[in-house]
Amino acid sequence: MYLTLRDRPGGKSGSKSPSRAAPRIATTVVLLGIVSLLTDVSSEMVSAVLPLYLTAELGLGVLAYGFVDGLYQGVSALLRIGGGYVSDRSNRPKWVATTGYALSALSRVGMLVAHSLGPISAVVTADRLGKGLRTAPRDAIIADSSDPKALGRAFGVHRTLDTIGAAIGPLVAFSMLLLVPGDYNSVWIVSAGFAAVGVAVIVLFVPNHRAKTARTAQNVRQLLREVTGPRLRRPLVAAGLLALFTVGDGFLYLSLQERDHFAAKYFPLLYVGTNIAYLLLAIPFGRLADRIGRTRVFLGGHVALLLVYLFAAGPFTGLSATIVVLALIGTYYAATDGVLPALVTPLVDPQARGSGIAAAQTVVVLARFASSLAFGSLWLLLGSTHALYLVAGLLAVTLAVAVWLLRAVAAAPTTEAAA
Structure with missing residues (x-):
């Protein structure tokens, strides 16, 4: 990982870099990655145990979990x-993002008094509203801080942290529940502590990074014209269609547990396995997206998701299949x-x-x-195996449509080229 003392690419440094040297990753990107690291320790402590907390501890059904998971996915x-x-x-953008992190x-504190579907839904809603508020400003800062040719790597570094x-x-959640089984309140308290440290880091250390070019105030009509323009329309439609057939992680993990009957105390480790793979590949x-094209890598990721459904629903059992x-x-x-x-950025x-990135994320x-919401209903009607096979078939058809929608994106003029 390369770091630079200059937040903006192209700034003067003590010595000249070779022309072929990889663009450096801005310090601001790393600082935001640390903020996200601390915040994700907090949020994943909650999300890792939430399916079991709702279904085993509180006795709520799969449909109730589907509702909460829908809130978790969509309220932002x-x-x-x-x-x-x-x-x-x-x-x-820094202060808009900070408000979201603080919310x-x-x-997290609200989880201490949330013991039924209504209060838990309210707490999850508040958390996801905070995520919705912070994500686009944070990603806009990353984009503004980075070399346009290395956007994939910059976002990869941030996502790695x-x-x-x-x-x-x-x-952390697994260890706490292993030491004191059923002590969910301790999980919520420690989670709140990590989130508070993350807020302190962005307030104290992250600069209020401004855009490289002067911004002019835009009204809502101008904004809508920009985010629904011809350059962005096809990627938004493709991303939205693919997301319609993206099953939440919690459902996939519950399906694995139902299939292999492993102990509930090991459930949080499923999140760890996924995140280790993400960490190694981000x-x-x-870098691959910067080199061969971001649309190709994006579509390839959904091919991997299709394989997830087939392996999770198929006759594959045991530790190796789960891995x-x-x-x-x-x-x-x-x-x-x-x-x-x-x-989306170019x-x-x-x-x-910020608005363009937010538009893509909102659609997703x-x-x-x-x-x-739909998969929770399909699970009840068909069972997890048949529901996953059905979604896999629909995703395969949608992938073909997405390939057609995105085939011209790589050839489209970008804002950097226009400038």
């Missing part, structure tokens, strides 16, 4: 566009999570960068919200 959409727009309009940190936290969180896939499924889920995230904003005017989370 309510503020993503707003967060991106306020960030673009005010040119203060999520406060929601983010995923280290996502791997640590379930381990930077290589980011394959977890590795494929991590591959899917490494090829899509950071690659999507890297794909297609949007820098003055609306809204589609995943619908997917979670």
